[in-house]
Amino acid sequence: MSRYDIAIVGAGIAGASLAAELAPHARVLIVEAEAQPGYHSTGRSAAFWSETYGGPAIQPLTSASEEGLRPYLEPLGSHHIARADERALVDEYLAEFDGSGVLLEEVDPRERIPGLRDEWVYCVSEPTCAYIDVGGLHGAYLKTAKQAGADLRLSAGLESVVRENGLWMLRTRAGAFEAGILVNAAGAWADPVAAMAGAKPLGIQPYRRTMVQIVTDPEPPADLTHVGHIGGSFYFKPEAGGRLWVSPHDEIVTDPCDAQPEDIDVAIAIDRFEHCVDWRVAKLEHKWAGLRSFAPDRLPVYGFDARQERLFWFAGQGGFGIQTAPAAALIAASLITGNAPAEVVAGIDAERYSPRRFG
Known part of the structure; x- marks a missing residue:
């Protein structure tokens, strides 16, 4: 032995x-x-580094990891968007990270995200967000x-x-x-x-999270960032070849397992994406699910x-x-x-x- x-x-x-x-x-x-x-x-990770992801109790760990991750990071940027009736969420989000050193700026989302639907009127930019290899x-x-x-x-x-x-x-x-x-x-x-x-x-509870890869018409702009609902109901991010990864930001309680995507969660991901921008989903190329576990x-x-x-x-x-x-x-x-x-x-x-x- x-x-x-x-x-x-x-x-x-x-x-x-x-x-x-x-x-x-x-x-x-x-x-x-x-x-x-x-x-x-x-x-099966979505593979991005965001100092605000996980909330203020996780942010010190994320910020302290930047140096070690630097060889594996590529610029991406992020825009956290909100509807007209979600101003309180924006204020809460900004207050949570006030004094943390995280670079955040409130901007006009229409100037940053082409095709954005009219109800999305608030946006907080997080320019340091990056892809992770x-x-x-x-x-x-x-x-x-x-x-x-x-x-x-x-x-x-x-x-x-x-x-x-x-x-x-x-x-x-x-x-x-x-x-x-x-x-x-x-x-x-x-x-x-x-x-x-x-x-x-x-x-410690496992949860299933769904991701889909889509092709859109028109293709996303070359300078598109990660875009996420500040209320946590979806996000999408550009990938190679003009593709997009879209998630409904779901957390479905599950036993430990080889997680597989459910059709309803795939449909929810696409529906929430289409209620954000007026780009047509031309093709669903791939779908998968992974596990995340929380205390x-x-x-x-x-x-x-x-x-x-x-x-x-x-x-x-x-x-x-x-x-x-x-x-x-x-x-x-x-x-x-x-x-x-x-x-x-x-x-x-x-x-x-x-x-x-x-x-």
């Missing part, structure tokens, strides 16, 4: 980023249930981890987890392993993994379990796990190793993300 200092369950962006931080300092194992890492959430970022984390000695085992779904004699004994479809610390970076499966390890689940308070969970010894939670990262990955991994690595946090995250209160907040 191979022995490691740290075993990480899950090779999505959470597990990969943390492994890259830990591998230079410890012998790290990553066990992934699927045949490819990042299959359920990371590989998710595949490049995820691959770089895995490469860094493996070059530092981390061992990645794919098709290694957990069969049992037992703590004996101060060690975690893991039996997987790819073999048996021992580790001093068990990291739960299992995404939508975080609560089942915790239960398997003898810990109390935290109520009850919708904040991520970083830290050792309150009761189960040497079980570390790194989960509940919702739809912001990729855009916060560098900061999250630095914070988690500091908590695991006991080393001082990196300067870029030193001002972030890690305690607000601790699993101990649930009692």
Whole structure:
């Protein structure tokens, strides 16, 4: 039975980023249930970095991640739009980020978004919003981890987890392993993994989110940004070849699974898009769904379990796990190793993300 200092369950962006931080300092194992890492959430991401996404409690993590993400960012920009009767939402949005350092400006949406329908009269511009090369970022984390000695085992779904004699004994479809610390970076499966390890689940709930790729007539302008309803009912963003990605911003409660799009959610996405702009949907080219997982308070969970010894939670990262990955991994690595946090995250209160907040 191979022995490691740290075993990480899950090779999505959470597990990969943390492994890259830990591998230079410890012998790290990553066990992934699927045949490819990042299959359920990371590989189906909408792939943009927005400092306001996730709200003011997530923004410090997102802003602190910019430096680490910079090689994987490409300018995009964002416009958060609202109807005439939604002025209060605009004021609330601006107030939430007042003093945060996030660059926001109220602008006329008709000057920024061709074909916008008349009811959309308010707009907040977030020019720093950017595309993320998710595949490049995820691959770089895995490469860094493996070059530092981390061992990645794919098709290694957990069969049992037992703590004996101060060690975690893991039996997987790819073999048996021992580790001093068990990291739960299992995404939508975080609560089942915790239960398997003898810990109390935290109520981390998976949700399904739908995305469609469409062709429109006319084609979107070359300088189109990400466009989203400030009330959170849809967004769309340009992609290569004049395509658009459109989401109804849905969050459908689901069990952990290989999420698939439902026809009703695809129809809702297109309907909400057509009620925003007067562009005709000429073709629906592709549709898919991914999973996002939230703790009850919708904040991520970083830290050792309150009761189960040497079980570390790194989960509940919702739809912001990729855009916060560098900061999250630095914070988690500091908590695991006991080393001082990196300067870029030193001002972030890690305690607000601790699993101990649930009692």
